[in-house]
Amino acid sequence: MKIVAAKKILKANDQLAAENRARFDAAGVLACNLVGSPGCGKTTLLEAVFPHIRPHCAPGVIEGDIAGSLDAQRIERLGVPVVQINTDGACHLDAAMVGAAAAGLDLNAIDLLVIENVGNLVCTAGFDLGEHVRVLVLSVAEGHDKPLKYPAIFQGSHALVVSKMDLVPHTDFSIEEVRAAMRRLAPEARVFELSARTGQGIEPFAQWLLEKRQAHGAA
């Protein structure tokens, strides 16, 4: 007896993700899954971007970390609503964790929900959280070969933020290599070059987020 299942292995997660997305849609929230390696500057990026977008839209954050609440404390200091998820060792967030965390936020008071994933370029790729856009952060110090070494996470992203661009003079990093790889892996994705430390390039990325939020709200 053979059963032909032909089912996506992560169907249960995908279903929960669809429920999350419907909840975000109902509340007019644009959800953004923010991924990248540990230390690439995901939280620092949020600290730099929020002042640019807050005059126009209200952000909220779900922080995913293996342990502790250091990142949530940084977001809290900005006066932005934040919920911390501790995965207790798990290397990625899943849709069930995000659904539970979202219940701790007043979605009607939020326009843009950033879900900062656990720092990881591998495991986060397969799990839909119910986001509308996925933004990947790659810091200059990680090297320009990462898109070709971790293709899955680059393939599914809507935007790539190349962070710590102020470090370029001290490295052999080639932004052209990154752009060339992105043209193959995710030709539709926008690539932003910025430094949260100097503020260079933050504005265009903030503008892109606002445009995405506006297009979503209008839909």
Place this chain on the structure above:
Amino acid sequence: MHELSIAAAILEQLEDAVRQSGYSGRVTRVELVIGVLSGVCADSLRFALGLLTDGTALAQTEFCIRQPQAECVCAQCGQRTPTGDVLLACPHCGSPQIAIQGGNDLVLESIELEDTP
């Protein structure tokens, strides 16, 4: 290390599918499709499945993993070349105007059960 949660999701789906089928025989073989660019390591997945099924009714089940390749699609010459890597240029004409498609499936394809007596 997310292979452990992938393995858990496979076993959950497997149990659902068997329950829905109405058959109750032992599961002898399961076919999985794990694309080469899916970010899931087949060896780690086998190891995780072994850990999770040890001492259960699925301990003797054979998990067969098929790993379909991605495709390099060239906008210049139109050739579609199967690949396990993210290529930089079309292997046929050398053009950099290529897109890498597919290779990221994660599918529970089929389940074989011992026919119930």
